[in-house]
Amino acid sequence: MQILAVWTMCCLSCIIDAEIFTSIGQMTDLIFTERELVQSLKEYIKAEESKLAAVKRWADKLEVLTHASTSDPESFLAHPVNAYKLMKRLNTEWSELESLVLHDPSDGFISNISVHRQYFPDQEDEKGAAKALMRLQDTYNLDSESFSKGKLPGQGQYSGVRYSAFLTVDDCFDMGKTAYNENDYYHSVLWMQQALKQMDAGEEAKAYKAEILDYLSYSVYQMGDLPRAIELTRRLVSIDPSHQRAGGNLRYFERLLSKELREMDLNKQEPTEEKPIQLGTYERPRDYLPEREIYEALCRGEGLKMTPQRRSRLFCRYQDRNRNPRLLLKPMKEEDEWDSPHIVRYLEALSDEEIEKIKQLAKPKLARATVRDPKTGVLTTAQYRVSKSAWLEDDDDLIITRVNQRIEDVTGLSVDTAELLQVANYGVGGQYEPHFDFSRRPFDSNLKVDGNRLATYLNYVSICVCKPCPAFVFTLKFYLYRKMSPMLSNH
CATH class of the missing domain: 1.10.287 (Helix Hairpins)
Structure with a gap:
């Protein structure tokens, strides 16, 4: 199958009901x-x-x-x-x-x-936003201290982030609690440690040091670091001797450590000479997604780099698509992004006025994006797709007809068999994990009529916070089916 990848970028700042955190627009x-x-x-x-x-x-x-x-x-x-x-x-x-x-x-x-x-965010929104920050932390390899000081990747280089924000002790503590309640002890350690560090530095907080040490010591234990868990629990006991769990936890941890040392002795293993692992240096648990590391490296701009020799063969041009009458007076600005496979970007494919109008039309219709359950085929929400979507038709406004016509002009394909114009608005830490954009569902009846998806046309119409991966995007997604104009040879 020949795949056409068409990317357009129009830099413009984009401007809540259930699951508010999934949509910056709302x-x-x-x-x-x-x-x-x-x-x-x-x-x-x-x-x-x-x-x-x-x-x-x-x-x-x-x-x-x-x-x-x-x-x-x-x-x-x-x-x-x-x-x-x-x-x-x-x-x-x-x-x-x-x-x-x-x-x-x-x-x-x-x-x-x-x-x-009635329109305020609820507990699920707060939890979703906290988990989104942790997702960004992992994706961009941010340490908790940098994050707490508001230092984001690319800040100062791009105009996406203009306002600094800081996380207080209580903010870090709440982040750690969110992770703890999700049994995510890795992030719980990172954020409880940061809360403790800022508190030890003299920052005032509503949270008590004993609370932080309680969560932190147990999370460290769950990460398998018994010596450090004992050290933290002892500190907790010294601060609050009457703490309900501290004494029991300390005795339990010490018994476990003694048992491990006895087993080492029986097996004649030498105890490690290394010092206990320090907080914040634990290895992140392996993810269920095999492509995770490559996916996140791409977001950080890592991986294969274009050589100067290959880059010299990339050009910018005005594209009229074989003298298309509508493109003669205003040709598309086409820029080579990559040579093999050949990837091009179209600049200023939408005007500022069109962008604002499309956002106005879509915003009232935004609803949490769904995916099909691979077993049942039922549409459902998923943590690997965090965004909201809306669908626009020609009848909604003349501008939709105009945009559809422009897509046909640029691609040489027909939208007669395409899905409706989809506006996807991503929220804080919004994401859609690696996936196939064509259907692999045997139960999809549309495949028998229209054929499978052949191409996806995307317009990015908001500023990217970090390159090359647009962390916060407002996209116009078109799914073009195979039953359409076959003019693909020139693309």
Whole structure:
């Protein structure tokens, strides 16, 4: 089967319901929601300050008055105006003050936040975002300390990341807890260790050191490092002798270590002279995906490099696709990316206005992307595909028809048998693991009618944070079936 790979790149910043973390497009709504809540909170604070100022003025005034009245009450009340005003104050003005004090300016803020709360991320979103950060950490070989300081790969080189962000002790602790609860002890060790390191450096936190050591020592034990687990548990006991689990864990770990040493002695094995493994140097567990290492190396820009001699044979050109009338006045900008296999990139395939319109059309339709279960054929969500998708038709807007026509012009293929225009929006740490884009499903009835997928046309319409792998992308994916124009010889 001949495969046509067509890539287009248009650099533009891309701008939430269930599984919010899977879509940057929908996540941006939270930015404006939070801005509105901050404004509402500031109005509440202003109202509270105004209320307190009024109460303070009243208290200051009454303090002077009562000082005078209590020094000689009878002389004070001898003046009828003072007597009248005393009656008035206690009958009316103190009641008004009571109403002022009891009035809660937060009503507006509470009402506002209640309206927005239904759209807030939930626990699954927070967990998904934490796991996404760990996925990025693994993919780009980031140590926890660099990550906690907001140092991302390519930052400063590309315009995708302009704002630094830092992880506090509590952030690192929560990351470690998320990993721990998923039985991911490797990442739990990395993040609990970072939390402990920042706390030891003097950073304040809500979390207690004993909590961090509790999670950390058990995670280290799960990683198979008994000496270090004992060392950490002893530290925990010294901080909190009455800790519920620490004493029991310490005795258990020490018994295990003694047993290991006895078995070594029985088998006449010499104990290792090496020092206990230090935290953060544990080997990452092997992944179920055989291609994982190659896949992540590609994202880091590693692997086979283009030699100067081969690069000299790569060119840029204007492409009118055999004098296609629509491309004569505005030919496509075509750039060679690789020589064998021949890969080309088309630049500025979509205008900024078209990009924004497509995003506007797709955003309300975004839903968690699904895959077919290989055994049942049922569509379901999967952790190896973290994104949201929407499908657009010609009837949605004239711009979709225009984009479809442009795809036909560029590829020489017909979209008559293609699937609908798919807009895929990836969230924080979004990914789609290596997969075949053609179908291998014997139960797919469409294959009997239209044939299998022959080509995939993708437009990247957002800035890439890291090259060459676009970590956060808003893609337009087209699946073109085999039953179409066979004009492939020139591509």
